[in-house]
Every structure is written in structure tokens, then in C-alpha cells.
Amino acid sequence: MLVLRLIAGRVLVSLVTLWMVSVLVFGVLEILPGDVASRILGREATPERLAALRAELHLDDPAIERYGRWLGGILRGDLGTALTSQRPINDILAPRIANTLILSAAAFALYIPLSLLPAAIQALRRDRPVDHALSAVTLVFVSMPEFLLATLLLVVFVAYVPLFPAVSIVDAGTPFWEYARAIVLPAVTLAIVMAVYAVRMLRDNLIEVLDSDFVRMAELKGLSRARVLWRHALPNALVPTLNVTALNIAYLVGGVVVVEKVFSFPGFGSLLIDALQLRDLPLIEATVLISALVYIGANLLADVGAILLNPRLRGTA
């Protein structure tokens, strides 16, 4: 029962946090001092357009009422209507989210070998030149902003070795092969950024596990080095890395914003930037809330994972 209670508690806290984010986002965008309509229109404001926009956003209603209507819509699964395109936000979001999910899946598929292999090599060749070299390489990549890494990949694979397209514009009609080609560079960028964090952590964990008694025991039994590493050491070193992986999912929500923008990939991240640039209030609110939802969900997953994997709580469920 203890485990269930702990998990229920975490879920409740996550829901409260999500609700507070909705208050925060709505408050920052619609209640902050200053006229919302003139902030949206900027230099294009005329008295008629201001009045029309105020009517459209119901800005003359009390803020609490507008918030209630907005939240009620969300709870019914209706995110509202975009200001600029006048289309339902649900319809705008669906293909963008699908694209980003495919991109993230590709990035994760690359992320796993990109984090496991270097960490395993480093742990087995501890303090040898190859370990130091890989440490230096991961330090360089950790220190490199996504937009820089993405731009450098563009230089190499578009200007010098023209393998991939410079812009990854895809839509529902794009043939599979073209889609796959377009997704490679953004996926590689995201995978590298996520992997370097995991590598640094996994290397240290692996070394710790390789020094432990049960690994020495396995070695003394005469098992092959490969078997010791993959069957005995790695599974034990992976547990702390699960946390990093959950945090990497949380990172992805912000990471896709930059990477999709660099490659003009029509996903969730570039939609968020477009919404901000167009000052499309309902669309901004929807996209920011969804990114917070993913972030909170990933952290919840990490916490629940830690609770379930905690041996001290085993058998109490």
C-alpha cells in the first residue's frame, strides 16, 4: 500500500503543479498590466482593430470568467481557436505533434547506442588514452549549444557532403524515403545532445559497478568479459541512468524548439515559435501548457520509476 500511496501523492502534486502552470501562463499573458489587445497588435493597432480583437478575445469580461471558460474548454479537450488562422487549435496541433513524436522516436533510437557504446568503452578502458579522449569529446558536445551543433551539422552534411536536405519541410504527402532523409539531421542533433549527458553519468556508474564484488565474482567464475559487461554490470548501472533518460524526455520539449527551427521541421517546437512570433495568444497558451504537461509527465515518470525500483519499498505494494 505504501508504494501506491507514494505514487498517488506524486500524481496529485503533479496535477496541482500543472494547474498552477495554467494559472501562471494565463496570468502572464492575459492579466499582466497593460492592454492585451494593443500588445498583440503592436504597431498595427487602430481603434477599430483593437475593438474587434477585444470582442473576439472577450477581453471586456472579468479575467476570472475568461480563465474559467478557457480551463473548462481544456478539460473538455477543446483548446480553442487560433487567432491568426481561425482554425481550431486541436486541428493545427495534431499533425505537428505527430511529426515531433516521430522525430523524438528517431532521436531516442539513436540516443541508446550513442550513450551505451562510448560509456562501455570508457569504463572498460578506464584512465587510458581512449577514455580521456572520449571524455574530452563529450565535454565539447556538452558545451555546445543545440543551435550551434545543428548549424555545424548543416555545414558538413549540406555544404561539403551533400547527403541530406538543408530544410526538413515535410507534410502528410511526403514519401517515406524523403521523410526519413529529412528527419536524420534533426534527430542526430537531438540524440547527441541527450547522449552526452547520459554518457558522462553511465561511465561513472559502470566503473562503480565493475569494481563491485558481484562483478569480480562473475569474472572469477570465468565468464567472458563481454558477458560480464552486458549481462551483469550494465543492467545495474542502468538504473540511475533511467532518471537521466526521463529528464532527457523533459529536455526534448525545449530542445525541439531550437532544433526544429534550425531545420524548418514542421513540428510542435516550430509551431510554438510561430505562435510566439505571431503573438497568437490562444495558440501560445495551448503550446506552452502542453510543453509543461510533457515536462511534468516525464518528471513524474522518473519519480514513479525511482519508487518502483527502490528495493527498500519492495513487497510493500
Add this chain to the structure above:
Amino acid sequence: MSMVDAAPRAQGRIRRLWRRAPASLRIGGLILLAHIVVAATGPFWAPYDQAQLFTGPPLSPASWEHPFGVDQLGRDVFSRVVEGGHIVLLLSVSGTFLGLLIGAVLGLVSGYVGGWFDEVTMRVVESVISIPFLVLGLLAISAAGPDWSGSPLLVVLVVALIYAPRIARMARAAALDIVTRDFVTIARLRGESVWSVVRRELLPNATGVLLVEFAVRAGYAPVLIGSLGFLGFGMRPPSPEWGLLISENRSLLVAAPITVVGPGLMLASLVIGLNLFTEGVARILGRSVQIAQR
């Protein structure tokens, strides 16, 4: 002891400290020092004025006159990078410092006072943290409206807004650890005010944590500011901020890649230097640190 041997003696001490410092601190310190020197003196020796047009044929590749090439408008990219250094450093340090100030006060007071104040503060802090930091920055900038567009003050405030809740969480954890000790109880029983206990008992004991936290965050700030500039939400043209420079020259990628690679190398080396330096400082303070936290 005469005044005469004082100088060489001090020199010997510095040399000994230097030799004993971790390699990461020495390498990172040198990279950082080079960046600070370039940023501070660059505007005086840059070969061209950063805004000067037609310094050479547009889109020129690297050459002795133009190490980082020439951009679309004929501006010398090397001069722009060199003159942009102090912008990147000043914005990063002041934004991080403001975030540290707000975060430390909020976290320490919250941890010491406890109760509903702590509960409410921490729920707000958690909800701000759960908006991905770049999204939070972009949201704040767009909420500020077009009048603030490209203002360095806005960039500093946004960096502080992103860092303050994260630092507050860290400071609160440190405070919860410190308040259990006797000297805090004694100070409270003496009838000292909250502010006085936080300032005179908690703060001195949390300095190590806060110092490392400051260094880690400052190490990521150039990336943050660069990302904002790159996306068109941070500094505005014609500012030579590095992220903005990289974004502007992206269209010249095929013709003159050096106009992107040059500023990119400067930005990456600055962050590498900051990260190594932080790792070294953390090692001296006996703390492990996850560098370049996102």
C-alpha cells in the same frame, strides 16, 4: 620581515596554489582569462569597427585581413565577434547574479521559515520550473511586448527569471540541512529576526553550494542568451551578440561557412572554459557537480 621579500613570497604562494590546482581548473581558467581579456580589450584593437560596412567583398572566406570572413553586408565577422564578447559576458554574469540573488533569498528564507510560506513558495517555484526553460524565456519575452524587444535589460531579467527558481530549490535544500544545527536554534532563541538569521547564520554556511550553483548557471548562460538571440527573441540586430551573429550568417553557410564556424568556436570555447573552471572549483570545494545543467 622587510617589505622587499613580500612580493616574491606572494608570487611563490600563487605558483604553489597553481601547481596544486586540478588540471580542469588550470585549463578552464586560462580559456576563461583569454575570453575576458579579449572581451575587455577587443573594442580597442578590433581590425574594423564592428558595424562598418564594405570592409571587403561580401561573403569572403577566411583570410589574413578577415580571419572569420566577411558577412552579407560586408562587415568583418572577426571584429564583430571580438566586440560582441563583452556583451555576452556582461549579460551572462549579470543575469546569473540577479537570479542567484533572488533565488538564494527566496530559497533560504523559505527553508528557514517553513510552514505555509514555504509550501506556497515552493509550489510556485515548481510550477515555473516545469515550463521548459527556453519556452519560459520566450514566453516572458513575448509577454513583455514589442516595446521591450531587443533590450539588454530584458535579456538579463529573463536569465534571472529562468535561474531564480532553480537556484531557490537548491538554496532551500541547503537551508533545510543547516537549520537543524544548534547555532541556528541558538540564534532563533536569542530572538533574532528572520532576515538576520538568514543573512548571518544560513548564508555563510550555504556559500559553497551557492558558489558552485552560480558557476554552473553562469556556464550555461551564454548558451541561453545565444539561443534567444538565434531564435530572434534576444538581442536584436545590429547587436554583435554571438547567437544572433550565427543566426544572421546561417544563410551564408554554403558560400562562407567560416562566418558561422568562427563565432561558433568562440561561443563553444567560452562555455568549455566555464565548464572546466566550474568542475575545478567544485573539486576544490569537495563537491561533485553535473556541468552545464539544462
